[in-house]
Amino acid sequence: xxxxxxxxxxxxxxxxxxxxxxxxxxxxxxxxxxxxxxxxxxxxxxxxxxxxxxxxxxxxxxxxxxxxxxxxxxxxxxxxxxxxxxxxxxxxxxxxxxxxxxxxxxxxxxxxxxxxxxxxxxxxxxxxxxxx
Numbered sequence: 001x002x003x004x005x006x007x008x009x010x011x012x013x014x015x016x017x018x019x020x021x022x023x024x025x026x027x028x029x030x031x032x033x034x035x036x037x038x039x040x041x042x043x044x045x046x047x048x049x050x051x052x053x054x055x056x057x058x059x060x061x062x063x064x065x066x067x068x069x070x071x072x073x074x075x076x077x078x079x080x081x082x083x084x085x086x087x088x089x090x091x092x093x094x095x096x097x098x099x100x101x102x103x104x105x106x107x108x109x110x111x112x113x114x115x116x117x118x119x120x121x122x123x124x125x126x127x128x129x130x131x132x
Contacts, residue, residue: 004050008088010081011056018058033061034080036087055084075115082110 013021015031022028022035039053057080066076086103093100114120 006050006052008052008085009054011054012059013056015058015060018056018061021056031058031061033058033065034084036084038088038090040088052085052088055081055088057081057084078114079107079111082107082114086110 018035019029019031022030022032025037026035035056037054037056039051057077059077062076062080063073066073069076083103086106091099091103091106093103
């Protein structure tokens with residue numbers, strides 16, 4: 001997918017809020033870490049072709065996952081954001097083992113690339129630390 005100036009929206013919610021979206025749109029109970037809503041799957045994808053869609057992340061679940069992995073909170077948010085954006089671009093880990101491996105490989109590649117990016121690294125190091 002080649003887009004000029006692509007856009008996404010990012011929503012950071014709590015577990016209660018993401019549970020409501022999970023039930024309403026995916027018919028799944030309880031909270032989840034990330035949900036993607038691709039704009040291109042809607043009724044009028046041509047209306048705003050540069051808009052990829054929405055990525056919704058549960059901050060509470062991300063915090064729990066970061067603690068479990070003993071990873072910094074910002075890394076967990078970044079992992080979930082990458083995962084959500086890949087869904088917006090058409091990746092789907094639920095269709096087959098092959099597609100899951102392809103998506104996981106791309107996630108790892110993007111995460112490593114972003115962690116090495118000097119601008120992102122500077123932003124992380126200069127911003128106040130988020131306490132878990």
